[in-house]
Amino acid sequence: MASNPLYIVLCSGEHEKIQMAAMMASVGAVSERPVEVFVSMNAVLAFAKGSTPEERYRGGTFSDLLKAKHAPDAITLFQQGKELGDLKMWACSMALDVQGWELDRLEDDLFDGALGLTRFLSDAENGQLVTL
Amino acid sequence: MSERTKIDARGAYCPGPLMELIAALKLVRVGDEIEVLSSDKGSANDIPEWVKKVHHEMVGITEEDGYWSIVVRKAK
Numbered sequence: 001m002a003s004n005p006l007y008i009v010l011c012s013g014e015h016e017k018i019q020m021a022a023m024m025a026s027v028g029a030v031s032e033r034p035v036e037v038f039v040s041m042n043a044v045l046a047f048a049k050g051s052t053p054e055e056r057y058r059g060g061t062f063s064d065l066l067k068a069k070h071a072p073d074a075i076t077l078f079q080q081g082k083e084l085g086d087l088k089m090w091a092c093s094m095a096l097d098v099q100g101w102e103l104d105r106l107e108d109d110l111f112d113g114a115l116g117l118t119r120f121l122s123d124a125e126n127g128q129l130v131t132l
Numbered sequence: 133m134s135e136r137t138k139i140d141a142r143g144a145y146c147p148g149p150l151m152e153l154i155a156a157l158k159l160v161r162v163g164d165e166i167e168v169l170s171s172d173k174g175s176a177n178d179i180p181e182w183v184k185k186v187h188h189e190m191v192g193i194t195e196e197d198g199y200w201s202i203v204v205r206k207a208k
Contacts, residue, residue, distance in 0.1 A: 031185055072148045080151045084151070084158065
């Protein structure tokens with residue numbers, strides 16, 4: 001039986017929430033569960049192409065710990081989820097418009113396209129929705 | 133004849149060891165085994181759970197001095 005798809009809305013720019021989204025998305029995808037991630041608001045900024053980890057990840061105590069202990073990088077986890085499982089990532093078209101960015105400002109080979117919230121929520125009716 | 137590949141993921145945090153295992157499984161033949169060395173306690177629990185969910189085979193798990201040796205056979 002096919003697994004219930006997991007839909008993640010990632011809107012926080014906090015490192016800890018981005019890390020959690022990356023862990024959920026990658027582990028879910030490699031566990032034969034379809035996963036789709038919708039990236040919006042401050043989270044979009046963390047996916048800017050060419051950012052250093054210091055520029056990309058801002059957060060609290062756990063952000064410092066994750067960096068100090070060399071926990072798996074969130075962008076790498078998303079990439080692994082795509083390479084090894086069924087993971088799709090969408091950039092919020094509204095957030096890109098507000099920021100004045102096109103899709104090519106985001107990390108390469110990570111996003112499947114830009115998408116509106118209405119379409120994402122419509123698709124998510126078929127699965128479990130988590131917001132971070 | 134089946135072969136065994138060893139991955140040393142000691143020092144990597146969750147889900148690093150699992151991801152390394154999965155990447156390695158993609159490269160070997162059905163029946164081959166992967167031995168993952170992991171110092172991450174969560175992975176010692178999570179890897180057997182993942183193996184069960186996706187229908188590979190657990191060969192064994194052994195706690196060594198500060199790490200676990202987890203052996204998985206590719207079943208499909």
